[in-house]
Amino acid sequence: MPSLLTMQAPCTESSEENVHHTLSLVIPLYNEEGNVLALVDAVQAALQDSPWPWQLILVDDGSHDGTRRRLQEVTARFPGQICAVLLRRNFGQTAAMQAGIDMASGSIIVTMDGDLQNNPQDIPRMVKRLLDEDLDLLAGWRQNRQDHVWLRKVPSWIANCLIARVTGIRLHDYGCSLKVFRASVIKGVRLYGEMHRFIPTWLATRTAAERIREEPVSHFPRLHGKSKYGLSRTIRVVLDLIAMSFFMRFRARPGHFFGWIGLLCGLSGTAAMIYLAYLKIVCAEQIGNRPLLVLGAILLLTGVQFICTGIVTEMLMRTYYEASDSRIYVIQKILGGPADGAPAKAGLAEERNVP
Template structure:
């Protein structure tokens, strides 16, 4: 993903560390990816500015143009020129997709709290301050919007969403009512522990559950408004992408640090099944002198046994790759929340 550097607002500086003892020291970054939303840019900026008048925290609005072809990028530049102290722009060179655009906005965000929302004005900015306040009051890492009275009246949008929410919850163990709502509030230091690819923006709660406790992830009822301008970018075609990304996400969430267990289990099942078939055929051959050379069951047993060996070998190779990755990159398989105590009595003088 490439970000144009010809706009002054795109120059980023490291965000200062905020003191958790002072909630008013927090700063908010609102990230809004947009693709062909020319009719919504100005109204969105106006509505966000009006809603954030209630914010006791400093805030910034980051508009990401995901390679739009309808003039959205020019309108975003105008918004930056009209309010350079509040609005920033990220202009992508082409359309990379909502997930990549969201990650681009997160990468340049300076706030200690990051809020994401859609650019179609169906998320209500009036919900933001309430959600941020709850995140801070309850010391959460992620607060997910739960759309009430959804304005998507078409069954072919509601039905896939309903099925996807329950499938994701069943597979991942992180049960929420509305994974598809883009209105989410994060702790910046937590969301930056993961990278978003493909269509993974809908799996953000599950990805964050790999670096924080699921108890620190909650949902909040929010408004859902009808679309006024532009066309929806969602359809049935996305269902297949969700299924593929769900499989990838399940693998990385459960077996990222031990991929050999994933492939090894499949290999052991296949190997045991193949060995069982071959043993039965050998018993029939030895005990009853039955011809087995031309039996399809023999080919099946050999094939399943070979597949089992291949899966086990793949598991060993992936374990070696995982160990190389963690050791060479310095990454850990865990994240420390707190370290308490000195370890040695001050009177002992250390070792």
């Protein structure tokens, strides 16, 4: 199997325009032993006539079944084109996806789930549309979902409604992992928590909304393994949604968020104190036993605390923007090396333990 750099694109009408593009397919895996071999075969079949050189990056997110053994088999079968990244423990789908994106060397990055519910045959069509329409993100839209209604459809519907309501980015299916990105855009976004659902929203802070579109895709029932989704994930999505909403509006100016709260509390406390001072000095009333005195003092102190918190967050944000790149995952081992035939670029050997 040729490497990413050496595999030549077939001669087609679109080859001349897109010949300089390469694909990196990123697939996180967690306890998917029964799907690995079929998944690789499906990707090979879907991309065998691809006009773009491609690589496949499989990220094992701390599986405790036979997934890693299967990954050793497929990296041995397709040396140079399939790279398996083994994380030291289960960090979550978002961290696994980030690890694969960091490893990707293609100019176009494709992400999808490893449960065989996404169809790799949709990838060439989506990549072509992304390039033809000059988009930065093309998200999959599962129009005929094959999931259990209450177990996955309901939480997904709730999450989609909440995300669209809070962020203002209107997509039908935020939860579909089959997405196609321009690497230059997605690599500028750092993912954490359950943030893989919010990728379109994060990208909207770095590119125009009209460069984000969706595409109807196929969806199949799960044949092997167990679903990792449920109602509990909706709660985590809500918490991440609150954090994401804050970062979208105040990422570069968090002091404004805390400052407004602090000023509101401070002004309210000041007004209460001025009123009490008027009663004490002008009206000669006793104010020591008034609840308003306690409330005014609390509001003043709260206002000072929020303003100080805003100053601290401004300092932290400056440190964040100036700090070196940080990781939310730990790689234990990499099998097969980068699929672009340039392991030195990533500082990786053919098979290497990573501390």
